[in-house]
Amino acid sequence: MREVVVLGGGLHPFGRFPEKSFVDLTRPAIREALDDAGVPFQAVQIAYCGRVNAPMGTGLAVVNEFGLTGIPIVNVEQACSSSSTAFRQAFWAIEQGLYDVALVVGFEKMERGMIKMAAQDSYGVQMGQSVAPAGYARKAQTYMHRHGATPEMFAQISVKSHKNGSLNPNAQYQKPVTIEEVLASRMIASPITLLQCSPTSDGASALVLASAEQAHRYSSPDRWMTIAGWASGTEAYEEDPGEEGDLEPTVTRLSADLYERAGIAPADIDVVQVHDAFTPGEVFRLEAMGLVSEGEGARFVAEGGADIDGPVPVNTDGGLISRGHPMGATGAAQIVEILRQLRGEAGARQVPGEPQVGVCHNSGVGGVNMHAFKK
Amino acid sequence: MPTAEPIDANVFTFEADELCIKAAECAACGARFHPPRQYCARCASREMRARVADPAGKIETFTIVHQRPPGSLVEPPYTLADVQLRSGERFSCVSLDTAGMTIGASVQLRVAAFDTDSGPRAGLVFDLVPEGEANA
Numbered sequence: 001m002r003e004v005v006v007l008g009g010g011l012h013p014f015g016r017f018p019e020k021s022f023v024d025l026t027r028p029a030i031r032e033a034l035d036d037a038g039v040p041f042q043a044v045q046i047a048y049c050g051r052v053n054a055p056m057g058t059g060l061a062v063v064n065e066f067g068l069t070g071i072p073i074v075n076v077e078q079a080c081s082s083s084s085t086a087f088r089q090a091f092w093a094i095e096q097g098l099y100d101v102a103l104v105v106g107f108e109k110m111e112r113g114m115i116k117m118a119a120q121d122s123y124g125v126q127m128g129q130s131v132a133p134a135g136y137a138r139k140a141q142t143y144m145h146r147h148g149a150t151p152e153m154f155a156q157i158s159v160k161s162h163k164n165g166s167l168n169p170n171a172q173y174q175k176p177v178t179i180e181e182v183l184a185s186r187m188i189a190s191p192i193t194l195l196q197c198s199p200t201s202d203g204a205s206a207l208v209l210a211s212a213e214q215a216h217r218y219s220s221p222d223r224w225m226t227i228a229g230w231a232s233g234t235e236a237y238e239e240d241p242g243e244e245g246d247l248e249p250t251v252t253r254l255s256a257d258l259y260e261r262a263g264i265a266p267a268d269i270d271v272v273q274v275h276d277a278f279t280p281g282e283v284f285r286l287e288a289m290g291l292v293s294e295g296e297g298a299r300f301v302a303e304g305g306a307d308i309d310g311p312v313p314v315n316t317d318g319g320l321i322s323r324g325h326p327m328g329a330t331g332a333a334q335i336v337e338i339l340r341q342l343r344g345e346a347g348a349r350q351v352p353g354e355p356q357v358g359v360c361h362n363s364g365v366g367g368v369n370m371h372a373f374k375k
Numbered sequence: 376m377p378t379a380e381p382i383d384a385n386v387f388t389f390e391a392d393e394l395c396i397k398a399a400e401c402a403a404c405g406a407r408f409h410p411p412r413q414y415c416a417r418c419a420s421r422e423m424r425a426r427v428a429d430p431a432g433k434i435e436t437f438t439i440v441h442q443r444p445p446g447s448l449v450e451p452p453y454t455l456a457d458v459q460l461r462s463g464e465r466f467s468c469v470s471l472d473t474a475g476m477t478i479g480a481s482v483q484l485r486v487a488a489f490d491t492d493s494g495p496r497a498g499l500v501f502d503l504v505p506e507g508e509a510n511a
Binding site for chain 2 (some may be wrong): 113114115116120121122123124125126127128129130131132133134137138139140141142145186187188189190192237239240
């Protein structure tokens, strides 16, 4: 197996851009990623595109904008984890020696309102069971029941996310909010209020990967980030969990795989991106990743433990809640943020102390992807 | 008594006017599912037996939904719960009530009618069973 590095990343700001086409969104993101990597487009040998709500084959249009070089272009649809899957496929292709330079693109344009997660004529949809925040909300109710956590603790995560987003010029929401505003916003699915939901968004993200042996042709190693490990999966059948059941069994299982492959332990991780489509998710996932003890996560985050200058900085770019969540673009955007952090290029939101190890967790209807990175 | 045709007759039917909640039991490992599955999610066996689920159970966890999701016939606010029936099936179900919901509370399933473009159709909902009335 060969060592694979991330050479560069780029973003189109996340937000609402109804007037822009997919190519309008991806062009600046891909251009920034290529320039950041020092890689000319002619050197890209394969491209993987993560997207959800786009016409068939849209990946060809966004990549071919840079030139008709005839490379394979793969369209990946895996709901909210589409572009982390695209990234994993690119990583595997290089690791296995099939290619040396790959481009990963994530892009999305979304309508306002709750997303549709299943066929609209299905029984579950008609009977009000297909509610994106309700899965998180039901786990939050279990968590509060078991551990005595409060709605205020979950609301404080939104305050932290918006504070980080205010430091990110690419974030959809760049305005801090107070806990009073979060709690007073409209209830969506108890205990989750509107300001604890990730928005629907338009946006794009891009990454350039290369084999370490070829990366020297394009930039110096101080700009690289090594892909140290990966883990991917979907939910397995769970026995009746009873009173003590794991709220995130898939993340628990995959974290063990990730840490073993990367040769790291939770204490080694300096900066984290987790999939916080709704605020309670940040808590469950930090606990499942072993970054905080079970039952302590809500209090830990509420008391500043996951702040940029806290012991476990989480979602430093504002996360899905504040940076925004254009579904197909989110996974690669998380990786762009880790690249900025490990290079020390994150500006006002830079994690202090020269972080060396970063981890991403991206999940959704399509499954869970986790990646570990080393400077 | 049936009030309307089921939204999905694979979920429940009426047999001699009695509610029949459809379930499946794995012949290999005994796992039970509602709605019924063709193959076992637990052990991947293809040998499944049709069963009728017990309409009594308990709330594993719940949320009160305040915004109508796309395609839903249920008027918010309503309760969306993970329910476990006494016969072992675990699944999502709504209640048209929102007051008094607690983890572990006893529930009883019934059908309710919902207006659709093609007339009234029936779906499964649950009601809380008042404390002291739950059968052991």
